Amino acid sequence: MKLNSAQIERALSQFDAQALPDNHPAVPQLNSLFGDHTFFLDNSGLNVLEPTEAPEVGTQIGKIVNLADWSDDNLTKLTPHEPEPTGVVVSLGSKH
Template identity: 55%
Template sequence: MKMTAALVERTLNQFESQAIPDDHPSVPQLNEMFGEHTYFLNGNGLHIVEPSEPGQEEAQTGQVIKIAAWHDAERTSLAPHEPEPTDVVVALGSGNSDAGA
């Protein structure tokens, strides 16, 4: 899921991480490997947010998915793996009006 600046800010308020800027040199390679997403990096690895299944709640939520883990203790390289859903669900707002293209 590609996010607007407002959605990135909401996510960062609920999930301790850093968003990788769209103009970062690694983004084209990440997009080639994982598709068009907003990427979040923290001490556990590389994550994306996928919209949760629509439920009975009016507010849209997203599940944080881990897609790569740190390969070394110094956290200098990442090793991609099968997507792993985490226990983290972020509130994205109501409706889908803030979702990016």
């Protein structure tokens, strides 16, 4: 899921991570591997937000999915794996 700047801000207020800016040199490669997403880095690795059904009509929510784990102690190399839900759900606010 590709997020706008307001959605990124809302997500980061609920999820301790850093969003990779679209102009980051790794983004084109990540897009070719995982699709067009906003990518987040945290202590566990590389994550994206996948849309999910909201219990309230008109509210947009998503779940954080981990795509790659850090493979070194310096947090500089990632090892991709099958997408794993993290259990973290964030509210992006109103769909309107």
